[in-house]
Amino acid sequence: MREVFDILTRAADSVLPGRVLVDYIPILERLPEFLQPWLWSANSLRRREDAIHAGFLAVLKKQIETGAESYCFGIDVLKLQKKKGLDDRLTIDILKGIIVVGSETTSSMMQSIIKVLAMHPEAQKKAQEELDRVVGPLRLPTWEDSPNLPYIRALIKELHRFAPLLYVGVPHASTEEITYKGLTIPKTILLPNAWALSRDPERYQDPDTFAPERFLGDDLDSFTSAKQSDYLKRDHINYGWGRRLCQDGFIKKPKAFRVSITPRSDEAVQVLLQSAEEAVTELPDADTVESFI
Ligand code: HEM
Numbered sequence: 150m151r152e153v154f155d156i157l158t159r160a161a162d163s164v165l166p167g168r169v170l171v172d173y174i175p176i177l178e179r180l181p182e183f184l185q186p187w188l189w190s191a192n193s194l195r196r197r198e199d200a201i202h203a204g205f206l207a208v209l210k211k212q213i214e215t216g217a218e219s220y221c222f223g224i225d226v227l228k229l230q231k232k233k234g235l236d237d238r239l240t241i242d243i244l245k246g247i248i249v250v251g252s253e254t255t256s257s258m259m260q261s262i263i264k265v266l267a268m269h270p271e272a273q274k275k276a277q278e279e280l281d282r283v284v285g286p287l288r289l290p291t292w293e294d295s296p297n298l299p300y301i302r303a304l305i306k307e308l309h310r311f312a313p314l315l316y317v318g319v320p321h322a323s324t325e326e327i328t329y330k331g332l333t334i335p336k337t338i339l340l341p342n343a344w345a346l347s348r349d350p351e352r353y354q355d356p357d358t359f360a361p362e363r364f365l366g367d368d369l370d371s372f373t374s375a376k377q378s379d380y381l382k383r384d385h386i387n388y389g390w391g392r393r394l395c396q397d398g399f400i401k402k403p404k405a406f407r408v409s410i411t412p413r414s415d416e417a418v419q420v421l422l423q424s425a426e427e428a429v430t431e432l433p434d435a436d437t438v439e440s441f442i
Pocket residue numbers: 246247250251252254255258314318319320387388389390391392393394395396397400
């Protein structure tokens with residue numbers, strides 16, 4: 150997994166604005182390959198990635214042959230490969246694409262929720278109360294609980310708005326010059342300012358305040374909301390725009406899963422234990438609660 154995440158971090162870095170010169174000066178792609186360093190690094194990442202995922206796929210195929218497989222989305226993709234006659238390369242691209250776009254994003258948002266809730270204990274308390282009331286301490290929440298968890302749903306929407314994944318979204322490109330509402334957009338690369346849109350006072354009252362309540366009563370699921378053509382009607386813009394919109398909404402929702410958090414050093418453990426001792430809280434004893442996510 151270390152190798153997967155090393156590749157992923159390097160690949161994600163190239164999405165940041167200004168990192169790959171040829172995205173901004175397309176004529177550079179006419180240079181001989183040996184003068185295009187972005188090509189060397191992209192090719193090297195691709196080779197490393199292909200090797201790893203071909204290995205995963207081989208193990209999965211072997212497990213399927215012997216009936217030892219447990220459920221994973223790779224099985225669905227292999228069925229799709231057979232049905233649609235996809236070659237191995239495209240199959241691997243689909244599998245690795247899902248891992249690349251689905252893992253760093255989700256873990257990053259999970260880190261954000263921990264930070265944001267630590268900064269807003271009143272919101273954490275409300276969320277905890279709702280979970281205790283609706284789900285109770287003896288089981289994990291399921292998707293069927295979702296309609297009965299309006300505060301948690303609102304809190305998730307507000308997290309996406311308040312702490313967007315990227316300050317400047319994934320670059321897009323206009324394929325031709327257009328005029329929209331009197332403004333001319335040339336044929337060029339477009340860098341959406343996710344931070345400004347998330348803090349737009351015309352769309353959100355008091356935008357710098359973390360207020361899950363602003364989304365109470367907004368019952369559109371995230372994917373339906375993301376597909377609204379008028380951005381003012383969307384809950385947030387953290388799933389991107391247009392044809393390259395995040396595809397997470399198409400994917401069958403997973404069961405709730407446990408999260409383990411490993412403090413980075415013994416000193417960090419001591420700081421956590423000390424803060425827990427000093428914390429004044431009315432939350433239930435952690436040992437009696439199966440999981441909080
Ligand atoms: C909270 C978690 C996530 C966030 C905030 C997020 C956000 C995004 C964003 C901003 C984009 C770029 C959209 C654009 O170009 O405008 C994207 C693309 C994408 N996401 Fe997600 N994502 C998340 C989780 C996932 C998961 C779990 C999956 C699948 C398992 C997924 C699948 C995809 C795919 C396939 C694309 C590429 C779409 C394309 O380029 O055609 N995402 N996501």
